[in-house]
Amino acid sequence: MKYSEKTIAYYEKMKNTGGFDENLCNVGTGIVGSPLCGDVMKLQLFFDENDVIVEAKYKVFGCVSAIASMELATTLLRGRTIDEARQIENEDVAQSLELSDIKRHCSVLAKESIDAAIDDYISKKNMVSKVITVTNLAADRIKESLSEHGGIGLLISIERGDSCSSSLDYSLSYVTTAGDNMVAIEAKGIKFFYEPEIELMIRGLDIDVANGDEECGFVVTNKYHKPCQNCSCRCGGKF
Template identity: 50%
Template sequence: MAYNERVLDHYENPRNVGSLDKNDPQVGTGMVGAPACGDVMKLQIRVDDQGVISEAKFKTFGCGSAIASSSLVTEWLKGKSLDEALLIKNQQVAEELALPPVKIHCSVLAEDAIKTAVADYRQKQKSMG
């Protein structure tokens, strides 16, 4: 299958690959998988004292579209508040990368990863009181 240029760019030069310390209270981790194809995606955000995402990292083992989707959302996440982050929808990701219908689930994965990371961060903050 021929990949779109923007997908290729994110695939060949993925932004923000890496890990943050998942035990850091300022860090939220989202781990999601696409069981139907065996992909796994880890998305992490660091939230500063103002509640703004200062850093976002990802690690994805999967197809080019899954890597591109997670790379793209890490770029979008930086500088956003948590509520703004939750407004990122898979349709925007799919549109930006011009994903074909069979690859839409990769963008869904990225959206789920954001939700899970934000929920993880909020859970941590709550348990700290």
């Protein structure tokens, strides 16, 4: 099989191989192809809180052109927004690698993997942000505070509650930066950050404005959390 020097160069690099935990909220995973056609490509994109691709990794079961196509694609993807990533066309890959006609399908598959990984990320985001609800009033108040104090969003953390053995205390605090391993989601235009390990406990959260004399002014409840319906909110005194 005669390959172009460019194809061989990308093939031999194999620098961007690997992957991430596909359960992370800010990871999009796309798997395309099948053993029957001889190429299977798995692309994983790691997004930051601004939906920019921080890192792209791949795994391939396929020929030299398939591996080279993914190595090139992942190199191109780093630093791109979703829209910019979608602009990468299979022709870009095919031309850069000087793929012959019979190998062109590898570049097409690479393009499909990009779309699949992005679609996966977006659907995850949509799913999780529906799971946290914020009332309009609470959202307005939070946004006011954020612009006043210059924060980028709220950090959600949890602790075992005092009320009973299954209770959880949710803590919200304003943050100006997010840690590298933090997951970011959005609800009503507000960014929420949390550690990936507590994702299951985030589902069902509802944030509302408190009535009466709650210190920080918000009430956080978890509709899936039984039997203790009301968990108290502690504000951590960061603002």
